[in-house]
Amino acid sequence: MTDNTAPAAPASPTPVTLLGTGAMGTALARAWLAAGHPLTVWNRTPARTAPLAAEGAAVAAGAGDAVAASRLVVVCLLDDASVGEALDGADLSGRDLVNLTTGTPGQGRARAAWATSRGARYLDGGILAVPPMIGDAESGAHVLYSGSRAVFEEHRATLAVPAGTRYVGEDPGFAALHDVALLSAMYGMFAGVAHAFALIRREDVAPKDFAPLLVSWLSAMSPTVHETAERLESGDYTEGVVSHLAMQVAGTTTLLRTAEEQGVSAKLLTPYLDLMARRVADGHGDEDGAGLIDLLVRAARA
Known part of the structure; x- marks a missing residue:
């Protein structure tokens, strides 16, 4: 991986073409305009480009015209199909295409092959913001990039204007893969938070009083991410385990009974609890939770 370490600014701001001026595209555009980058924009609904035109952006009549205006072409559209439709017929030869449209790893790889066959260099991106x-250096916003390292290095300073950058590999599907993996973990956390608040919802417990306890507990548990990574790389799921799966599974009845007493559905918990029970039934009760990952992968391949 390559971190964003304050790349040196180019002698003069790089011209940028941006396809797509929805909420995210407009935020990206404003960041580049504020940094002095000549900017050409296009949107399927032309009226949405009007605010950016008033701020100094050039508005292209068509996507092909927009592509022709700059070597660096950034795409931020609804989905992968929209990218194909917008660029159909555009001359991509000699262009550096940076696709920030949300997609899957497979779509990123296919779009990279598609762009390369049309004479472009390709970089895929996943926006974590x-x-x-966008445009706030203190916000923690990041964009994950994968594909052509040469494109990333050449345009790194320009790409770092709206948000921090992190290069995650030559495989053009890796940006989307990392993006979705991180988002999946986020939604798993959201599910746990939702269940926790549901348990106290009907009681004389102020959510604002409970929230600091919840944040503190989740923060205390976060180092287990590193422990899991180490176990996956070593292949040893039992050494130094403090709370093994058999012990945890024995305690799940309390979680489920409490949910029932509180009139709360346990459907956000039961898929994970069921995996734990299955792993124990398979003879791995002395492990921690790292083995559940192998169980998930095997289930997906079955």
Whole structure:
């Protein structure tokens, strides 16, 4: 991986073409305009480019015209199909195409092959931010990039204007893979948070009082991420285990009974609890939770 370590600014701001001026595209555009980059924009609904035109962006009549305006072409559209439709017929030869449209690893790889066959160099990206975070150096916004390392290194300073950058590999599907993996972990956390608040919802417990306890507990548990990574790389799921699966599974009845008493559905918990029970039934009760990952992978391949 390559971190964003304050790349040196180019002698003069690089011209940028941006296809797509929805909420995220507009935030990206404003960041580049504020940094002095000549910017050409296009959107399927032309009226959405008007605010950016008023701020100094050039508006292209068509996507092909926009592509022709700059060597660096950034795409931020609804989905992969929209990218194909917008660029159909555009001359991509000699262009550096940076695709920030949300997609899957497979779509990233296919789009890279598609772009390369049309004479472009390709970089795929996954945005780890919401629009208000873009352009704010203190927000923690990041974009994950994969594909052509040469494109990333050449345009790194320009790409770092809206958000921090992290290069995750030559495989053009890796940006989307990392993006979705991180988002999946986020939603898993959201599910646990939702269940926790549901348990106290009907009691005389103020959510604002409970929230600091919840944040503190989740923060205390976060180092287990590193422990899991080490176990996956070593292949040893039992050494130094403090709370093994058999012990945890024995305690799940309390979780489920409490949910029932509180009138709360346990459907956000039961898929994970069921995996734990299955792993124990398979003879791995002395492990921690790392083995559940292998169980998930095998289930997906079955």
